[in-house]
Amino acid sequence: MSNPVEAKKFELTEQDVPLLNSKTGLRQLIRSSKVNLEKALEYTEYDLRLKDLQAEMIKLQAWVMDNRKKVVVIYEGRDAAGKGGAIRRTTAHINPRAYRVIALPKPTAEEAGQWYFQRYVRRLPFPGEIVFFDRSWYNRAVVEPVNGFCTPEQYEIFMGNVNEFEKMLVQGDTFLIKMYFSITKKEQVRRFADIQQDPLKRWKMSPVDERAQELWNEYTKYKKVMFERTHTELCPWTIINANAKTHARIKSLEHILESVPYK
Numbered sequence: 001m002s003n004p005v006e007a008k009k010f011e012l013t014e015q016d017v018p019l020l021n022s023k024t025g026l027r028q029l030i031r032s033s034k035v036n037l038e039k040a041l042e043y044t045e046y047d048l049r050l051k052d053l054q055a056e057m058i059k060l061q062a063w064v065m066d067n068r069k070k071v072v073v074i075y076e077g078r079d080a081a082g083k084g085g086a087i088r089r090t091t092a093h094i095n096p097r098a099y100r101v102i103a104l105p106k107p108t109a110e111e112a113g114q115w116y117f118q119r120y121v122r123r124l125p126f127p128g129e130i131v132f133f134d135r136s137w138y139n140r141a142v143v144e145p146v147n148g149f150c151t152p153e154q155y156e157i158f159m160g161n162v163n164e165f166e167k168m169l170v171q172g173d174t175f176l177i178k179m180y181f182s183i184t185k186k187e188q189v190r191r192f193a194d195i196q197q198d199p200l201k202r203w204k205m206s207p208v209d210e211r212a213q214e215l216w217n218e219y220t221k222y223k224k225v226m227f228e229r230t231h232t233e234l235c236p237w238t239i240i241n242a243n244a245k246t247h248a249r250i251k252s253l254e255h256i257l258e259s260v261p262y263k
Contacts, residue, residue, distance in 0.1 A: 046246045053253040054093050061094045061130060063262035068127035070174040073256060074136045077181030078219060079209045080191040082245045086181070087132050089249045090256065100125075103134035116140060116158055117165055125174070137162065141226040146218045147208060159229055166235040176235050177259045179252055180223075181242035185216050 064071055073090075075083040087101055102123045111119050117137055125131040135143075140158040144150040150158075169176055183191075192209065195201045212219070231237045238255050242248035 043246070046250065049250055050089060050253070053250065053257065054089070056257050057090060057094050057253065060257060060260055060262040061098055064130055064260070065095075065098050065128045069260075070125040070127055070172075071130040071177070071260060072125060072133065072169065072174055073130065073177045073179070074133045074138065075179055075181065075252075076135060076138050076142075077240075077242060078183060078188060079212045080188050080195065080204075081181035081183045082242045082248050083134055083181050085245055086240075086242075086249045086252045087134055090253055091132065094130075098128060099130040099132065101132045101134060102136075116154070117161075124169070137165075138226065138230075141230065142219060142222040143208065145222055146215055147211070159225075162230055163232055163235070166230075166232075170234055175260050177256055178235060178237050179255060180227075180237055180239050181248055181252075182239050183242050185213065187243050188216075189213060 063069070075087060077083055084103075091099060091101065100123070104119065104123075107119065120133075120137045123131060123133075137158075140150055140155060141162070145152070145155045166176055192205070192213075195204050227237055240248050240251050240255070
């Protein structure tokens with residue numbers, strides 16, 4: 001019986017061999033009955049790089065705690081862009097007492113009558129804490145106007161105020177990191193299909209998600225305006241290519257580590 005190695009030719013370098021012989025590499029090699037050296041090497045490199053970055057996140061958090069700093073990390077992007085998965089990898093090994101993940105539901109009737117930023121202000125970090133927003137106040141820049149959840153006047157008021165709001169945050173000794181996870185329309189379709197077929201993931205699909213493909217161009221229009229009007233020198237946006245989830249997780253972690261002078 002022939003060895004079930006892929007027919008596609010793949011040449012290992014001297015540097016690749018010890019990677020594949022490591023515990024991580026061997027685990028990747030036996031993940032499936034069909035051995036794929038190239039894919040195993042790719043995931044081994046990803047796992048090792050991820051662990052290095054997660055170790056650095058522990059150092060960053062220790063610096064934040066010791067120096068009583070405040071950090072806000074915003075994850076924005078289309079539905080199924082991989083924001084939640086990136087947050088889970090980022091927070092996997094840091095101290096749970098000194099960070100929070102905020103993913104707010106639809107505003108209550110009371111919140112709807114308040115100053116728009118008020119419910120987000122209540123979740124901002126205390127000194128020595130990091131807060132990760134899985135979607136943020138930027139719901140009003142894209143999701144709400146696209147789906148008719150706010151009026152044109154409310155949208156314009158937000159767009160006119162958000163830069164000043166963020167300026168006050170930064171001047172209040174807060175590190176503000178804004179990331180947008182970008183995926184293609186085709187990749188979103190593929191991920192939606194995966195979610196719908198998996199009984200453990202179906203809960204993720206909402207009525208808003210179900211209309212995402214139909215409203216793709218509207219999302220694109222508002223996304224572009226958001227970048228044009230809220231990408232500032234003080235609070236810039238960083239776009240993460242998220243078609244490959246592993247790439248997005250690595251790049252987002254690297255960006256956080258580069259944005260906070262913890263060393």
